[in-house]
Amino acid sequence: MSPRQRRFAIWAAVLMLAGAAVALALNAFQQNLVFYLTPSELSARPQADNNALRIGGYVQPGSLQREADSLAVRFVLADADHTLVVHYRGVLPDLFTEGKGAIVQGRLAADGSLQAQEVLAKHDENYTPPGLAPANPASAP
Missing domain, CATH: 2.40.50.140 (Nucleic acid-binding proteins)
Incomplete structure (x- = not known):
């Protein structure tokens, strides 16, 4: 096998492994996806x-x-x-x-x-934890 063919085989193997890793990751993501x-x-x-x-x-x-x-x-x-x-x-x-x-x-x-x-x-963006006074008293409920 010439050096050129060996380099091509290595690159092909790397690309196939990367493709397999991406496919496995996408499959795992899809199984855990909740709408x-x-x-x-x-x-x-x-x-x-x-x-x-x-x-x-x-x-x-x-x-x-x-x-x-x-x-x-x-x-x-x-x-x-x-x-x-x-x-x-x-x-x-x-x-x-x-x-x-x-x-x-x-x-x-x-x-x-x-x-x-x-x-x-869920809470809105104006949430203040219990026991803490709001920074702006005018915005208090």
Whole structure:
């Protein structure tokens, strides 16, 4: 094998290995990809598969129900047009309150509710942690 052919073989092997690494990385990324949907977008889907879903909306006031002696909670996420019942077992984030935004990640149950594995609370850009006075008293609620 001439030096020119050997160099070509090395470059071809390097390119094939790099291509394989990129393909594996993209495949792993696609398997872990979770789409962010609203309750309206979820209801517009023809039939939901059993993939993990991430749903964002507002926690409907008066919908939070806690089971006695348990970490199980039930609440309703809503947007302008649709609602979604969410069941979750675990500790809710400190910022989680009724009437505020939340993102839940989980899978749809047979009854159309969402069995959440993770609940994230959203806050706006004007959030001030409890116990801290706002920098501008005029912006206080």
